[in-house]
Amino acid sequence: MLNNLGMPVQASTHAAELDHMSLIVHWLMLVLFVGWGLFFIYVLFRYRKGANPRASYAGAKGKISKGLEVGIVIAEIILLFFYAIPAWAVRVKAFPAENQAVVVHVVAEQFAWNIHYPGTDGKFGRTKPELVAADNPIGLDKSDPDAKDDITTINQLNIPVDRPILVHLSSKDVIHSFGLFEMRVKQDAVPGLNIPVWFIPNRVGEYEIACSQLCGLGHFRMRGFVNVQSQSDFEKWLADQAKGTTP
């Protein structure tokens, strides 16, 4: 599903703002492309060898060229300081409080997304690399009381609509990138780092997690699914997972 910009549908609260910025940037690029292109053609004709047997090395002089350059710089400063930096600041500074958000750990690996929910106690159980096994891909330490009710899934991220989602992103092997195109979320998952990323999904539906870094031969099949549900459906799903039944 694409919207009128040719972008995926907007499924998070910040998506429209980013699309708006992309649109402005593209309009500016279009104006520059057409403007410079026309100027280039004019220069080819105006300064042809036949009319200018002796080359001038002085370069363009005059108010128009200076004014245009200053105008473009001002437009770019406006884009940077009034659009890009404020939008980015919200993403990296205004994180929701852990107790207000739905907190999920996402551990990337070649070639899957491991999703870890804290369960009803709201506490994530300890994980240890030496416990990683085929049936325990994140190495959850079952002897930890906090781990008893934890829920893990592979390639299936269920989240409630209209609530802040705080994802702690990490990787077991190489650099991957957590891409939720409909939510306009993209963040690298880097081994050894725990990188938080947050968003508010505002559209119930099924979407995909795409790995956006070429991470190995199986990169093409590193595909997960996101299910944005109503709060009650989400709670029911969590309860079903806790019972070990997969609806």
Ligand SMILES: [Cu+2]
């Ligand atoms: Cu990957």
